[in-house]
Amino acid sequence: MHWDWQVFCNSTLSGEATACFGAAGDITYLQWMISAWGWTVSVAALGFVIALFFGVMVGIARTLPMAPVALVATVWTELFRNIPLLVQVFLWYHVLPVFIPAFSSVSSFWLAAIALGLFTSARIAEQVRAGLQSLPPGQAMAAKALGLSPAMVYAKVLLPQALRIILPAFTSEAMNVVKNSSVAFAVSVTELTLFAMQAQEETGRGLEIYAGVTLLYAFTALSVNRIMAWVESRTRLPGMVGAR
Numbered sequence: 001m002h003w004d005w006q007v008f009c010n011s012t013l014s015g016e017a018t019a020c021f022g023a024a025g026d027i028t029y030l031q032w033m034i035s036a037w038g039w040t041v042s043v044a045a046l047g048f049v050i051a052l053f054f055g056v057m058v059g060i061a062r063t064l065p066m067a068p069v070a071l072v073a074t075v076w077t078e079l080f081r082n083i084p085l086l087v088q089v090f091l092w093y094h095v096l097p098v099f100i101p102a103f104s105s106v107s108s109f110w111l112a113a114i115a116l117g118l119f120t121s122a123r124i125a126e127q128v129r130a131g132l133q134s135l136p137p138g139q140a141m142a143a144k145a146l147g148l149s150p151a152m153v154y155a156k157v158l159l160p161q162a163l164r165i166i167l168p169a170f171t172s173e174a175m176n177v178v179k180n181s182s183v184a185f186a187v188s189v190t191e192l193t194l195f196a197m198q199a200q201e202e203t204g205r206g207l208e209i210y211a212g213v214t215l216l217y218a219f220t221a222l223s224v225n226r227i228m229a230w231v232e233s234r235t236r237l238p239g240m241v242g243a244r
Helices: 005-009 029-061 066-084 085-099 099-107 108-133 136-144 150-165 165-189 192-205 206-235
Strands: none
Touching: 005 029, 005 206, 029 066, 029 108, 029 136, 029 150, 029 192, 029 206, 066 108, 085 108, 085 136, 085 165, 099 150, 108 165, 136 150, 150 165, 150 206, 165 192, 165 206, 192 206
């Protein structure tokens, strides 16, 4: 087996070796891979923000003593977590524009991030629900006895504790979002998976191309893990078990 890492310094136009960051007007496979990495990180970051926003809201709604609201939240959770992510991406990209023409002008990047975010929001909603329900019921009753409104009970008492409890689960979800962002290749977002497929076909150097992409995925996921571990250590309540 012969490794040829020089492939990353080859021009994407001529296929010939050049400076690794290309000459004027020339792009190398290394530059293309770095650009694709940027798209991967962007899709994952936007998807996670969307997932956090909707996941927390839906998770709270599932614990409310209002049957219609809880039912809608349950339907949301079951709908988005039981349809495969790739199918959801295709639905957003191919089906929704037929019924809602405004979506035809939305970029594939946004559609992929939305699909990824809503898929992940169902998982986060379940984690938030579990975190809230793990708290002693006396805390909510004590907060109400002090005159706090239901919204303030969640915002000031219950949610801050629940989020600290489920931060390790959020870490896993954040890493999963990085990996699941690869589905964006299906709607022509030039992220790492699409780069790998196209670059391998053009160069015939699948070993080097996929090794480079694998290292970037691993580096990104591990970086997310360390960032979330730092957030966990900074938000831990006194007396809680030590950080990972």
